[in-house]
Amino acid sequence: MPIIEMHMIEGRTVEQKQRVAAAVTAAVAESLDCSPETVRILITEHGREEFYVGGMTKSQRDALLEQK
Known part of the structure; x- marks a missing residue:
């Protein structure tokens, strides 16, 4: 069972986190x-x-x- 940890700065929407989770899941599974x-x-x-x-x-x- 692969476990992926992602650390990011606060402020992203639930939708953005869902998109990245779906993309990472697909990439890891493949x-x-x-x-x-x-x-x-x-x-x-x-x-x-x-x-x-x-x-x-x-x-x-x-x-x-x-x-600057």
Whole structure:
């Protein structure tokens, strides 16, 4: 049973998450030659102050890009 973990910043709609879950399920089932019913996907959402890239939060990175 494949278990896929996805981490993303908060703000996506239920429909967007459903689309990505369906696409990932199809890709995993095809790649691993398994039934889509065996694929599990866990989505964890993070706030902008909990998501770091290069030592800066998403909010800090956005503010820096706005200055440029």
